[in-house]
Amino acid sequence: MxxxxxxxxxxxxxxxxxxxxxxxxxxxxxxxxxxxxxxxxxxxxxxxxxxxxxxxxxxxxxxxxxxxxxxxxxxxxxLALKRRELNKEFDRLKQGNMTVTEYENKFTSLLRFAPGIANDEEGKIEKFIDGLDLTIRPIIAVLEPTEYAKVVRKALVVEAESKDSRLSGSPTSTTRV
Missing domain, CATH: 1.10.1200 (Non-ribosomal Peptide Synthetase Peptidyl Carrier Protein; Chain A)
Known part of the structure; x- marks a missing residue:
């Protein structure tokens, strides 16, 4: 119960x-x-x-x-006021200093307050990508993904590759997406 x-x-x-x-x-x-x-x-x-x-x-x-x-x-x-406030928070959501996992968790928790996007896979993908960090966004956007789960997985891979690249000190990385 x-x-x-x-x-x-x-x-x-x-x-x-x-x-x-x-x-x-x-x-x-x-x-x-x-x-x-x-x-x-x-x-x-x-x-x-x-x-x-x-x-x-x-x-x-x-x-x-x-x-x-x-x-x-x-x-x-x-209250409707709180739902609107959370909807606005979702609209403004950006990855910023969060990891992709933290950003995706916040995105998912606020998604229910944006019913227009929550039921639209394409809109959800677009909003998620738009909020990604500038070092990740272009790599994911160019892939033109069609499934939200794949977008998240690809963003996690890019983030991990970027972190590995910084740790190894190499100026460029061959990102596998």
Whole structure:
């Protein structure tokens, strides 16, 4: 079962809770919206439990869809303002001083807040490459990759080759991509 959820101001905790609930919903192969909602709300405690009781006074559980439940939940525990802020953070994301692995982890964690890009492989690849360090970006871009996972692997190879080149002191490297 998902862990208990008592609300709070951290949108990542709220989002993570729903991810865990949906993992259980899929594993249990729950078919009806009502069962999905019951499972999701079963572990509400404290503030969330009070909020849910209030929601039930104004909404009929028998006719509520799971999507409408999630919309209410996110409106309460993942404010639109915070979602927009995270979307902007994603838009501004650059590798900078991060390793490719750190950049990819940050990229992936923020990607869900950019739904237009998250569902578009080409847009995701373009945004990822655009944020790469200037020493890596041109090498990856020229390959014209079509799969996100391959872009990440190639960027990791280029980064490793670049690091090896600097460590060995050779002015040029034969990068294998």
């Amino acid at each position: 998902p862990t208990l959820f008592e609300g709070g101001l951290d949108p990542f905790v709220a989002d993570s809770f729903i991810d865990r609930v949906e993992k259980h919903i899929n594993a249990m192969n729950l078919a009806t919206d009502k069962l999905k909602i019951i499972l999701a709300t079963y572990n509400f405690i404290g503030d969330t439990e009070i909020w849910w009781k209030i929601v039930l006074h104004t909404h009929d559980l028998d006719t509520m869809t799971y999507d409408s439940f999630k919309k209410l939940y996110y409106e309460k525990y993942f």
